[in-house]
Amino acid sequence: MKFALFFLAEYAHMITGSALLVCLFLGGWEPIPFVSVFHEGSWLSNLIGYNSWLAALIKFHVVWGKVALMLVLYMVVRWTLPRFRFDQLMQMAWRWLVPVGMVMVLVAGLMAALNLRIDPADGLFSGHNYLTLLAHLVANGVVLAAILWILSRSRTPVTGREGNLPPVDVRPAAG
Known part of the structure; x- marks a missing residue:
């Protein structure tokens, strides 16, 4: 049960x-x-x-x-999709997702400081809102391009295997 x-x-x-x-x-x-x-x-x-x-x-x-x-x-x-172990998820989160999230918060703050905000009273695809959406799309595209460039420069192959595990001592069965 x-x-x-x-x-x-x-x-x-x-x-x-x-x-x-x-x-x-x-x-x-x-x-x-x-x-x-x-x-x-x-x-x-x-x-x-x-x-x-x-x-x-x-x-x-x-x-x-x-x-x-x-x-x-x-x-x-x-x-x-293959399942990830918790240690792999935590490693990915701390190495990539948290820094990318911080960059996205900075980009959103910069867009707000530049007064690039969407006005709901004007409608989503009005002139000012359309340009604002386009500016946000370009900013997100720049962040995505930077992330992909950084990932392409990585020299470590992604295999899904641990390289620093201790050797396993296997003794033959008695018999």
Whole structure:
């Protein structure tokens, strides 16, 4: 029973994480992320009603459809990529992810200091916001290019094996 509860908890974690990802980053109940289809006065809300049960049913199915797609993506990634040991993950985090995160915080601070902010009142793809998005894309591209250049200059081959392990003394079996 404990074994089954472990896997139940793992799948509950996957569903919760996927639902949170959908709500935070994939637009929630909007069929197209960050393009409002269900606002008052839109063609869809005029067709089926803004607060009708049909609109709620459509929104419910859109959210759970996105959650199901995220679960499929989650499983495909788990099934295809090799698993890392915790020491490998920690080494990657401290060598690469934490410094890259610090650089990205500095880039975001620089963009904010240059007053390159997105104004939600203007709409996402208005003139000023479009140039701001383009500036952010260029800044992220420069950081990505620098990271790839640094990684390409690395002289140590990536094999997934430990090079500094002590030798193992194997004695033949008695018999």
